[in-house]
Amino acid sequence: MEKNASPTKPQENTGFPASYLPAEVEPALCSRWEESKLHHYDPARPRQETFVVDTPPPTVSGSLHIGHVFSYTQTDIFVRFQRMLGKNIFYPMGWDDNGLPTERRVQNLFGVRCEPTVPYKEGYKSSGPKKDLKDYEHISRRNFLELCETQTAEDEKRYEALWRRLGLSIDWRQTYSTVGAHCRKTSQFSFLDLFKKGHVYSAETPTLWDTTFRTAVAQAECEDREANGFFHDIKFQVEGGGDFTIATTRPELLAACIAVVAHPDDARYKALFGKKALTPLFKAPVPIMPSFHADPEKGTGIMMVCTFGDIADVQFWRDHKLPLRQVIGRDGRLIPVQFGAGLFESADHAAANAAYGQLAGLYAKQARTKTVELLRAEGSLVGEPRPTKQAVKYYEKGDLPLEFVPTRQWYIRILENKPALLEQGRKVKWHPDYMLKRYEQWVEGLNQDWCISRQRYFGVPFPVWYPLDHDGAPDYSSPIVAAAERLPVDPQTDVPPGYTEAQRGKPGGFMGDHDVMDTWATSSLTPMVSSGWAADKERHAKLYPADLRPQAHEIIRTWAFYTITKSWMHENSVPWYNAGISGWVVSPDKGKMSKSKGNTITPEGLLQTYSADALRYWSGKAKLGQDTVYDESVFKVGMRLATKLFNASKFALMQMKGPAAAGAKPGPADITEPLDRAWVEFLKGLVEQSREDFQSYDYAAVLLYVETAFWNFCDNYLELVKNRAYSGKPEAARSACAALDWTLSVFLRLFAPFMPFITEEVWGWSYAASTGRPSVHKAAWPSAAEMPSAAGDREVFETARKVLEAVRTKKAAEKRSVKWPVARLAVECGPKQAAALKLALEDVLLAGCVDKAGLTLKEAASDEAALSVTVELGAA
RNA sequence: GCGCAGUUAGCUCAGCGGUAGAGCAAUCGCCUUACACGCGAUGGGUCAUAGGUUCGAAUCCUAUACUGCGCACCA
Numbered sequence: 001m002e003k004n005a006s007p008t009k010p011q012e013n014t015g016f017p018a019s020y021l022p023a024e025v026e027p028a029l030c031s032r033w034e035e036s037k038l039h040h041y042d043p044a045r046p047r048q049e050t051f052v053v054d055t056p057p058p059t060v061s062g063s064l065h066i067g068h069v070f071s072y073t074q075t076d077i078f079v080r081f082q083r084m085l086g087k088n089i090f091y092p093m094g095w096d097d098n099g100l101p102t103e104r105r106v107q108n109l110f111g112v113r114c115e116p117t118v119p120y121k122e123g124y125k126s127s128g129p130k131k132d133l134k135d136y137e138h139i140s141r142r143n144f145l146e147l148c149e150t151q152t153a154e155d156e157k158r159y160e161a162l163w164r165r166l167g168l169s170i171d172w173r174q175t176y177s178t179v180g181a182h183c184r185k186t187s188q189f190s191f192l193d194l195f196k197k198g199h200v201y202s203a204e205t206p207t208l209w210d211t212t213f214r215t216a217v218a219q220a221e222c223e224d225r226e227a228n229g230f231f232h233d234i235k236f237q238v239e240g241g242g243d244f245t246i247a248t249t250r251p252e253l254l255a256a257c258i259a260v261v262a263h264p265d266d267a268r269y270k271a272l273f274g275k276k277a278l279t280p281l282f283k284a285p286v287p288i289m290p291s292f293h294a295d296p297e298k299g300t301g302i303m304m305v306c307t308f309g310d311i312a313d314v315q316f317w318r319d320h321k322l323p324l325r326q327v328i329g330r331d332g333r334l335i336p337v338q339f340g341a342g343l344f345e346s347a348d349h350a351a352a353n354a355a356y357g358q359l360a361g362l363y364a365k366q367a368r369t370k371t372v373e374l375l376r377a378e379g380s381l382v383g384e385p386r387p388t389k390q391a392v393k394y395y396e397k398g399d400l401p402l403e404f405v406p407t408r409q410w411y412i413r414i415l416e417n418k419p420a421l422l423e424q425g426r427k428v429k430w431h432p433d434y435m436l437k438r439y440e441q442w443v444e445g446l447n448q449d450w451c452i453s454r455q456r457y458f459g460v461p462f463p464v465w466y467p468l469d470h471d472g473a474p475d476y477s478s479p480i481v482a483a484a485e486r487l488p489v490d491p492q493t494d495v496p497p498g499y500t501e502a503q504r505g506k507p508g509g510f511m512g513d514h515d516v517m518d519t520w521a522t523s524s525l526t527p528m529v530s531s532g533w534a535a536d537k538e539r540h541a542k543l544y545p546a547d548l549r550p551q552a553h554e555i556i557r558t559w560a561f562y563t564i565t566k567s568w569m570h571e572n573s574v575p576w577y578n579a580g581i582s583g584w585v586v587s588p589d590k591g592k593m594s595k596s597k598g599n600t601i602t603p604e605g606l607l608q609t610y611s612a613d614a615l616r617y618w619s620g621k622a623k624l625g626q627d628t629v630y631d632e633s634v635f636k637v638g639m640r641l642a643t644k645l646f647n648a649s650k651f652a653l654m655q656m657k658g659p660a661a662a663g664a665k666p667g668p669a670d671i672t673e674p675l676d677r678a679w680v681e682f683l684k685g686l687v688e689q690s691r692e693d694f695q696s697y698d699y700a701a702v703l704l705y706v707e708t709a710f711w712n713f714c715d716n717y718l719e720l721v722k723n724r725a726y727s728g729k730p731e732a733a734r735s736a737c738a739a740l741d742w743t744l745s746v747f748l749r750l751f752a753p754f755m756p757f758i759t760e761e762v763w764g765w766s767y768a769a770s771t772g773r774p775s776v777h778k779a780a781w782p783s784a785a786e787m788p789s790a791a792g793d794r795e796v797f798e799t800a801r802k803v804l805e806a807v808r809t810k811k812a813a814e815k816r817s818v819k820w821p822v823a824r825l826a827v828e829c830g831p832k833q834a835a836a837l838k839l840a841l842e843d844v845l846l847a848g849c850v851d852k853a854g855l856t857l858k859e860a861a862s863d864e865a866a867l868s869v870t871v872e873l874g875a876a
Numbered sequence: 877g878c879g880c881a882g883u884u885a886g887c888u889c890a891g892c893g894g895u896a897g898a899g900c901a902a903u904c905g906c907c908u909u910a911c912a913c914g915c916g917a918u919g920g921g922u923c924a925u926a927g928g929u930u931c932g933a934a935u936c937c938u939a940u941a942c943u944g945c946g947c948a949c950c951a
Contacts, residue, residue, distance in 0.1 A: 303951040651910035812917035
């Protein structure tokens with residue numbers, strides 16, 4: 001026997017759909033919203049009536065995952081609330097399609113590499129992915145960029161379809177792509193402005209360098225990874241006699257040693273300061289110097305400074321104007337150098353060159369092994385290498401450790417502006433507020449200016465050329481910048497003012513800057529991209545600064561920080577008044593959901609299975625800033641809530657079509673029954689609280705108590721009044737119907753930001769016509785003022801509920817059905833509760849199927865007395 | 877090393893000075909003027925630990941432990 005089999009019941013003709021089918025209803029509503037221009041921004045309305053969102057442009061590199069659904073929905077929930085407050089919503093969508101992720105995806109998808117020396121092929125078509133790296137086709141820059149554009153356009157279509165299906169109330173006329181002409185123009189315009197203001201400079205200096213991608217990277221894109229390294233104790237000779245031992249994890253940098261340092265107060269080494277040491281293998285004389293950054297407790301207390309092991313080396317090299325002995329090349333191999341010539345000094349050229357000859361051309365890791373071998377043979381290795389855990393810096397997308405390589409790069413001056421940038425960060429209201437700490441900590445810890453140039457292809461070029469001297473060497477000190485009105489320009493194809501194309505690359509001619517901007521150099525401008533800062537002053541004034549920047553916490557150091565920086569430099573303003581920081585979706589084992597772990601979930605299937613409202617419900621349950629465990633059972637709860645909304649609404653509306661429907665439509669003045677007033681009183685409080693909590697970005701709290709209240713409505717209030725609403729007593733029925741009418745409209749509106757589809761569907765059954773608001777999403781957020789009835793006593797509802805509960809408990813204990821008759825009901829309580837109960841007695845007795853003759857109500861002397869209910873069931 | 881957040885029922889979380897809560901799961905029931913994709917009910921917690929403040933502490937303070945994250949160091 002099927003446990004859940006329901007006996008077939010004839011379907012009454014209610015005038016409402018029999019059951020809720022979200023898979024059909026939701027897409028239909030999406031189309032309706034689009035047709036009715038529900039989400040359109042109105043440029044005619046003033047700024048103070050407008051709510052501006054600086055939507056995160058998702059990286060276009062494959063597919064969106066459940067984490068995107070989570071955070072974008074949270075933003076949409078808040079936006080929908082603002083729309084119901086009557087705000088003119090500016091809610092754009094951008095696509096972050098420039099930069100490395102796209103390049104990588106296109107390389108793999110089509111089996112190609114960009115090779116700028118290869119000529120352009122008209123109508124080029126890729127032959128598809130390649131198994132072996134050797135088989136990758138080398139194609140021109142232009143062909144490569146075309147592939148990038150085609151691919152991202154396709155991805156963006158899929159992204160948009162998903163966002164629509166999820167019900168994000170975006171104005172789809174307001175879109176941008178970070179590689180599109182508008183963004184290129186804005187980014188280049190930004191560069192010109194920074195250039196004019198002196199906030200940007202180019203310099204040839206050691207910079208963080210990724211040897212795999214062969215590009216510079218910024219501090220913000222680095223991460224530490226723990227590695228198993230080795231301490232190598234290496235003996236140095238002192239000129240004029242003596243020796244000492246240093247400890248290093250990077251012996252392959254020995255040839256790059258420029259000094260040896262110890263703490264100024266370190267008694268062990270004090271006597272050596274001012275003398276010179278001779279490096280092992282290469283016999284290079286290097287000064288022994290005091291430095292506070294040498295920690296007497298660490299290693300042997302004395303250490304070598306190389307060009308370059310870490311940022312401290314860079315600092316020391318710069319401060320003391322020491323020679324640059326670069327040995328690591330751009331590809332991560334040791335470059336050939338000559339000892340005895342130029343900067344590489346040696347007391348024994350022949351030995352030094354012989355040793356180095358065995359290292360040149362090796363990758364750093366190979367060179368390390370070889371160096372240890374040579375040191376051991378020379379007798380300079382003290383003991384054996386000792387294992388140690390060390391944190392090594394990597395580019396977040398890279399697989400090999402970063403190196404410091406001197407190259408020419410463009411930098412934005414942030415170090416000297418730290419105090420101002422900290423202050424700007426504090427002007428933004430962060431949600432949750434502790435996220436400001438992350439921002440502050442990051443800014444305080446910065447030790448490099450922001451490197452914005454990348455030696456890549458798919459990105460925004462610098463609008464800059466350099467004059468070439470008579471030998472054809474570029475003069476970097478006098479860059480030629482493009483004129484603002486010519487933007488966007490590509491210096492590889494466009495010609496600077498006063499030159500002709502024929503002079504490109506010729507002595508006395510010019511060359512274009514080869515690099516492209518870091519993708520953050522563009523995305524740091526998103527509020528200004530949307531506002532039209534570089535194109536339309538009037539529009540800009542209406543849309544900037546934005547009201548809300550939603551984003552995830554791991555990119556506070558990049559996206560939030562860079563945006564704050566640019567806004568300050570360009571406009572001396574904050575980019576937005578509020579930053580809403582969303583949490584992550586974590587897998588049930590508390591790990592991060594990531595593609596590499598293979599535990600990412602694609603949203604399309606979930607939408608089909610559970611409905612958009614269900615996924616949105618799950619997103620709405622999580623507070624800002626808080627990580628959420630991926631749990632499908634929550635989708636089920638959300639789906640059930642939508643179904644319940646459907647059924648309860650149908651039922652409530654049916655009541656209103658009952659006997660009370662005769663005559664004028666019941667209104668607030670008809671709410672006369674104390675039970676109804678009590679319920680309305682409760683709702684008033686709920687409605688006011690919801691507005692307050694929403695305004696402080698605590699939408700999750702709203703969903704929580706609205707949901708609880710809604711189930712309370714279904715299980716208790718509706719059960720208590722349904723008999724009366726259907727009864728022949730006109731006034732009592734009208735009171736119930738008026739209360740139900742308002743209640744339903746309130747719940748639909750309170751749920752609308754979270755579950756836009758089911759609420760819109762139900763709204764259309766009755767309220768679209770009765771309120772003159774075709775969409776619930778443009779209905780006014782409910783307020784207590786809508787219900788100008790006399791104050792109710794909430795105790796009436798509470799007491800009625802408690803008594804009804806006692807009756808239900810008894811029936812459950814006796815294993816009887818809910819409608820089983822009650823022969824005797826004895827209630828004992830204080831005078832206050834007794835009075836309250838009397839006011840709702842009829843409803844309670846009907847809902848509990850209680851025989852009126854069997855009722856006794858005993859009043860205790862004090863209100864301290866607890867409510868006690870005794871129930872005796874009758875015969876069938 | 878510094879900082880931020882957290883530790884409440886089997887699970888996921890709410891509560892943030894006034895008698896320990898919800899949902900899920902579990903268990904027992906029920907065809908009731910919508911909903912069996914439903915409804916009713918039951919069991920389940922020294923609120924991480926130790927101190928302190930208070931008439932009263934899950935809640936405030938101070939330590940400690942653990943978890944997650946951020947930052948720094950990293951010879």
